[in-house]
Each structure stands twice: as C-alpha cells, then as structure tokens.
Amino acid sequence: MTTALLTDRYELTMIDAAIRSGTHDRECVFEMFTRRLPTGRRYGIVAGTGRLLDLIADFRFTDAELQWLRDEAIVTSATLDWLADYRFAGSIQGYQEGEVFFPNSPILVVQGGFAEAVILETLILSVFNYDSSVASAAARMVGAADGRPLAEMGSRRATEWGAVAAARAAYIAGFGATSNLEAGRRWGIPTMGTAAHAFTLLHDTEEAAFRAQVDALGPSTTLLVDTYDVTAAVALAVEVAGTELGAVRIDSGDLPEQVAAVRRQLDDLGATNTRITVTNDLDEFTIAALRAAPVDSYGVGTSVVTGSGHPAAGMVYKLVARRDDDGEWIPVAKKSAAKATTGGRKHPVRDLAGGVATSETIHVGSDPQPAEGARALLVPLVVGGVADSRYTGAAGTALAREHRAAAVAELPKSARRLGRGEPAIPTVYA
Structure with missing residues (x-):
C-alpha cells in the first residue's frame, strides 16, 4: 500500500x-x-x-x-x-x-x-x-511506577492504526506489554489480556464466570474482581482458583484504600503470591500516588494513547x-x-x-x-x-x-x- x-x-x-x-x-x-x-x-x-x-x-x-x-x-x-x-x-x-x-x-x-x-x-x-x-508520556508513567510493570491497553481510545503506533511507542518507553494484537504481531511486543466485565455479566453467577476462566486459562490467570462486590469477589476468586491464583484486577473505586484492603484479604486467605493489578483511568500522577500501595502492576489506557493531555x-x-x-x-x-x-x-x-x-x-x-x-x-x-x-x-x-x-x-x-x-x-x- x-x-x-x-x-x-x-x-x-x-x-x-x-x-x-x-x-x-x-x-x-x-x-x-x-x-x-x-x-x-x-x-x-x-x-x-x-x-x-x-x-x-x-x-x-x-x-x-x-x-x-x-x-x-x-x-x-x-x-x-x-x-x-x-x-x-x-x-x-x-x-x-x-x-x-x-x-x-x-x-x-x-x-x-x-x-x-x-x-x-x-x-x-x-x-x-x-x-x-x-512515548514521552509513557516514560513519565514508567518513572512513576518505580520498577513495577505497566501494560498498554488504550486501543479503544485511539484510531485503529494509531493504537498500533501507540502500543509500539509505549513499549519503547518502558511498558512491558500491550493488549493490541497487531502491535504484538508487527513489532514483537508481548501481549496480555484475560477478561472484561462483560464476561462476568454473561454468566449466571460470578462464580460460574470465574470457573469458566480458570478452566480455560488455568489458576495463574487474572480475575477481575470489581463487577459486583470486591470483598466477596476476592474470596470467591481464591476459592475457585486456589491460593496460587495469579492475580486479581481492580478497575474502580478508591484505589489506595481498595488495594490495601485486597492485599490484606489475599494474605489472610493464604494467597500471598497473588498479585494485584489496577486499571482505573491511570496516568503518571495516579500511578505516583499509588507508589506506597501494594500494587504489583498497572494497566494504562486513555492517558498513554493521548500523550497524557x-x-x-x-x-x-x-x-x-x-x-x-x-x-x-x-x-x-x-x-x-x-x-x-x-x-x-x-x-x-x-x-x-x-x-x-x-x-x-x-x-x-x-x-x-x-x-x-x-x-x-x-x-x-x-x-x-x-x-x-x-x-x-x-x-x-x-x-x-x-x-x-x-x-x-x-x-x-x-x-x-x-x-x-x-x-x-x-x-x-x-
């Protein structure tokens, strides 16, 4: 072309x-x-x-x-x-x-x-x-994350080909993965992604959704726990996947408080190795504000593909x-x-x-x-x-x-x- x-x-x-x-x-x-x-x-x-x-x-x-x-x-x-x-x-x-x-x-x-x-x-x-x-915005986010991994997931906030370019630029700036498959195919960038709220809402119960995902992807998967009640979902996630559950994802709420509560709950349930990833309209400032929280990784969408303003x-x-x-x-x-x-x-x-x-x-x-x-x-x-x-x-x-x-x-x-x-x-x- x-x-x-x-x-x-x-x-x-x-x-x-x-x-x-x-x-x-x-x-x-x-x-x-x-x-x-x-x-x-x-x-x-x-x-x-x-x-x-x-x-x-x-x-x-x-x-x-x-x-x-x-x-x-x-x-x-x-x-x-x-x-x-x-x-x-x-x-x-x-x-x-x-x-x-x-x-x-x-x-x-x-x-x-x-x-x-x-x-x-x-x-x-x-x-x-x-x-x-x-890339310039992404580099600021990488610095704010202070060594914790970030994933680019902003394809739905950019043009179809702009999303591919954005994934590449963010990867160059230090992001570790992208949700965009074309960027993975074209540029060799690691891809990631498990399930959205729609998958939970598809099933009759949250437990049925979690079991379907674990059956398909194994207990090392990441379960989205904020569709309904976070505390109940975390308990259910560990019950379904076991204490070797890979990660839980939080996409809403007061993140510093929510993350701390989830970390305590996971540890109390014996899931001490289960990671916490957050993905709620993050930018470099919210990432920096979470530096003291027990967050293991971040997913960034709109802010990175729009150059953070x-x-x-x-x-x-x-x-x-x-x-x-x-x-x-x-x-x-x-x-x-x-x-x-x-x-x-x-x-x-x-x-x-x-x-x-x-x-x-x-x-x-x-x-x-x-x-x-x-x-x-x-x-x-x-x-x-x-x-x-x-x-x-x-x-x-x-x-x-x-x-x-x-x-x-x-x-x-x-x-x-x-x-x-x-x-x-x-x-x-x-």
Missing part, C-alpha cells in the same frame, strides 16, 4: 511551482525539532523512527494516485511526470529512536533536493508528533540550509515573531560529567569531535535513499527500547520529577 497521499496539498503545489522555476532540485537541509516541551515535562522520548523508515520505503505514486491528482487538477503534467518517478534518494540522520530530546534538539535532519525532501514533511511530522508524544509533541520541520549556484551552503531561517528559527545545519552533542547529562550543545555549521565523556547524537538512518535495516521491524523496536533505558539513565535525578519545572538539562548553541 502506498503512503504517497498521506500528505498535505501544499507539499505538491510547492513542488509544482519549484519545478516551474527550476529550483526543485536545489540541495537543501531540513530539520525537525520542537520549540518547547509541554508544561512540566523535563524531557521527551524520540519515537516513530522505525515506522517512518518503512513508510518512506512505501512512498510511491502509482497510476491510481497520479490519475486522481490529474483529475483534480492539483498539479501540472510536468509535476505528475516527476512524481511518477519519485524515490527518496537523499540522506536522513537523526537521534536514535528511544533517545531523550529537549527544546530545539534537531531530532531529524533530511538532506536532498528541495522537492524530494519537502514532500516528506507531513508524513514525518504525523509520525513523530504522535509517537513521541505517547498532550497528544502532539509540537514538532516542526524547517528548511535551515540550501546550496547556492556556486555549491556553497547558505544558512536560511524564519524571522517571524515567536516562530523564529536558527539557520544552518546543526550537530548536537550530549555533554556528560561522570556519566550524567549536563547539557545539550548544538554546534551550528561545523561537526566537531565530541569531547571526552560526551557523545554525538545523530546517527545515519538513510544513506543514498537506503534505510539502515537495524532500525526497522521488531529488532529495531527492541533496539529503541534498549536505547531509551540507557538514555534515561544518563539524566539527572531532577528529570524524574512530575511537578512543574524546566527541562532537565539546558540546550546551548556553540
């Missing part, structure tokens, strides 16, 4: 005009970055790279797309001919997926002819704005440099109020002291050798139009998850605070 029309009309009208003026092949550098983090956020997590590389590979104008553009008179015949042969042949560098980012971090750098690079703008922003928003990461895609007729690079930048940009190609370096990040230094124009203890942040993603396969598929997703853990571990302790504050480290220009 082609991804060529997952774009905005003005991408094509710009190309059409540039072809007319003979500037469409002028070599350019575009950078993607965010001007600011959402209020209170100390850092963001890059997510979407592996998905984008696959989408670019499928960015082709077939006869069907070309005919529609012709019928709608969107571009001229010369541009249709150019689109028919479109293959991205430039280069893309970027922060490795799973990396932490800060305001003005040049997360993605695209170099190529103006037309071949600008046509990818909407696709790039669509992917990174959503995926990075989910920030469904887009604020990414923009801007032209920062172009070659002139003599082959020299010319920095270019917007000067408009509140949206001014810094011209010139950027080379970001993460500065560290004793393994802890202290600043993000953006070198403009030059590409310096990082000082001892620092690390350059851009990695080659696409060279000559060919994507690095290490960053795609299930293996790329696992690699991004590993990199996220290492990158977050470099941050100062202040990065884990949930309250209002500045980014964890400053961004400076050199």
